[in-house]
Amino acid sequence: MEHIVEIKNLSKDYETGFWRKRKVRALHGLDLAVRPGQIFGFLGGNGAGKTTTIKILMSLLFPTEGSAKILGANITEVSIRSRIGYCPENPYFYDYLTPLELMDHIGEIFGISATHRKSKTEELLTLAGLAEKDWTKQLRKFSKGMQQRVGLAQSLINDPEIVFLDEPMSGLDPVGRREIREMISSLREKGTTVFMSTHILSDVEALCDEVAILRRGRLAASGNLQELLSSSGEHRSFEVMAAGVSADTLLRSTFAGELGKISAKPNGTAIEVHSEEEIEGVIKAVRESGGILISVLPITQSLEDLFVEPVSATQESD
């Protein structure tokens, strides 16, 4: 199977207002494909349409237009959900149940045998970092972070082929975030595809192979994270770092005309150049000015740049 998730022209309208209802489009013709075995980051700011998309994939919402397939089957097929896992943002559970009871109930829904349910429950609650003393406490007594851990554990009870995690780090402290990051990473090692929505960019950079960025319900960018982050073709830029030389000295050199943007940094002077051909001139300028070359590195965009860029574009278009 080439794609484990295929989304075609997916749109969703919500009705607002009480008397005079009007439609608000939350998702605009989204096209997306996710390859199996990877951690796919689904990014976007608040109200970008991430949760709407995931809820449509889970058949909690009906699309206004378009279609989607998971594991080659239409999302409306109930049976396909036996092969997927889902943890909603801020998961809500039957608060009168304990984690053990909840996991048992969900395992029962999947038709998993009682023996397997028990061992799987213990394995997953441990993996999610929930202390054993909390396994028999009612969920109503749990903090947001603890509920999140139970949410992640329940999403894996059926050994899903793909798991959808909507803001999985929500409500977790830094230690919890690291543990859950390790848990998600281990899923990839097991061959489970992870479709993860988030706006925590450091988690995306640490975990994701491919990403899609949503902006106001529209796809702003998608693809391999490293490719998206590195500048390419005519826009490829480099940063030459030099020590023992100031910007003024460099500007007085013979090669001053070949220098790009110069800025002072704690470890030296940075000169930005926009092509490989210009590098040679900059190195000569540094040497002529009595400086020492420290490094020549390609300039890559940070994920934040990638994330913020379309948002700025939106503001401009507005």
Added chain:
Amino acid sequence: MSATPSHISMPRLVAAIATNSFREAIRDRILYNLVLFVLLLVACAILLGDLTNGQEARTIANIGLNAMLLFGAFIAVFVGVGLVSKEIERRTVHIIFSKPVGRGHFIVGKYLGLCATLFVNVVIMGVGISMALLYVGSADMALTVWPAIYLIFLELALVTAVATLFSTFSTPALSALFTFFVFLIGHLSSSLNDLGQTMGSSFARIVLSTIYYILPNLSLFSFRTEAANALTPGIEMLATSSAYATIYAAILLSAATVIFSRRDFK
């Protein structure tokens, strides 16, 4: 490789949801309070029986069965209307419907779970009435009262189906109001139909006979006064009432499933 069987048994799935629904209701303290209340009422009936010389058993059966219906209806209405709406409000449906659970399975499972709760409550209340009857030396009536208790359970199961239907598209407060009206009119529908036949206006006749045919005829389950007079319903009545309740509830749950299947969960 998924650990989940490719074919999940539907009865097991419905049973899992029903069991959880039953567990939720049992852990809800209001049910214990209601049962306690009925037991106290039976104790009051015994005291009243002392005042009605020679009529102790009749008074106990009368008050006990009517109280059972009234408090059972409260459970059916107030727990029934929250059956689905509470799950939507608390967003627990988000977890459930991401699993291989159809909306129909969910409705039927929740309904059966509440029916099981009502059954347990009715049995506890029935045992209370029987014990009170045994206390006043009416061993026969302690047994003959049970067919009437069975009919009360059928009526409550039907009221629960009405509440479930309303809860799929309305707010809990409105659902409770609508279900309560259906409960009231359901007890009067035969009288309303008779009234319609005697009225001159054809419009009124049509309206009243439509109500008669559309709303459940709950008088079919009424055998409380007769039971208090040591009478027992015939097999035919029990069979007819059982079939009526089953078919009517099935129609209501089918309608609830159709409505619920179109709902978005934001």
